[in-house]
Amino acid sequence: xxxxxxxxxxxxxxxxxxxxxxxxxxxxxxxxxxxxxxxxxxxxxxxxxxxxxxxxxxxxxxxxxxxxxxxxxxxxxxxxxxxxxxxxxxxxxxxxxxxxxxxxxxxxxxxxxxxxxxxxxxxxxxxxxxxxxxxxxxxxxx
Numbered sequence: 001x002x003x004x005x006x007x008x009x010x011x012x013x014x015x016x017x018x019x020x021x022x023x024x025x026x027x028x029x030x031x032x033x034x035x036x037x038x039x040x041x042x043x044x045x046x047x048x049x050x051x052x053x054x055x056x057x058x059x060x061x062x063x064x065x066x067x068x069x070x071x072x073x074x075x076x077x078x079x080x081x082x083x084x085x086x087x088x089x090x091x092x093x094x095x096x097x098x099x100x101x102x103x104x105x106x107x108x109x110x111x112x113x114x115x116x117x118x119x120x121x122x123x124x125x126x127x128x129x130x131x132x133x134x135x136x137x138x139x140x141x142x
Contacts, residue, residue, distance in 0.1 A: 003079075009067050010125060015077045015084035021048040021102040024091075026073055045089065048131050052111060057125035068123060077109040080114035104131040108139040 022045040023037035033041045040046060047134040054077055057065040088094055096110055108129045115124050129137045 007060045008057065010055050010057045011070070011073070011078060012053050012065055013070070015052050015054070015081050017050050017052070017082055017091050017125065018047065019085050019088050020045045020048060021090040021097070022046070023101060023103060025101045026099060045091070050085075050107070051130040053079075053126075053128040053130075054111075054124070055116065055126040055128070056080075056123045058082050058120075058123050061068060068120070076118045077119070080118055081111055084114070104106050104135060105135040107131075108137045112139050112141055126130055 006024055022042060023040040025036075028036065036101065043120075048119050054073075056068055056073065060067055084094060085107075090097045090107070094110075097106070108127050111129065112127045115127070125140065127139045129139075131137070
């Protein structure tokens with residue numbers, strides 16, 4: 001295998017979670033919140049069936065033939081996404097969102113940050129969160 005060019009591969013794994021939230025910023029008045037967030041500012045909140053695609057990118061190991069063991073990747077996603085977010089009210093059950101608007105943008109960043117603490121350095125490439133089939137957020141750590 002020596003002298004052989006390194007091969008870089010991207011691997012994507014999909015997870016889902018269901019959660020409720022209310023788009024509301026403590027930095028804005030009630031009127032501003034209603035104007036900006038519309039029906040998503042409903043005082044009783046609303047829910048989504050989120051889909052998350054996590055992509056890792058790295059060299060294929062000449063020893064294992066893998067970028068990462070998929071069983072390990074699955075476990076990391078369970079710990080970083082499913083356990084803290086599934087069947088939760090993001091604003092009330094997830095301390096991270098106590099004073100941060102639980103937009104899909106902020107959910108994607110939260111997932112990225114959680115995964116960064118679990119995955120080997122420089123392996124995480126992209127987090128893509130589908131709030132609905134039509135509303136999709138992509139975050140690459142920038």
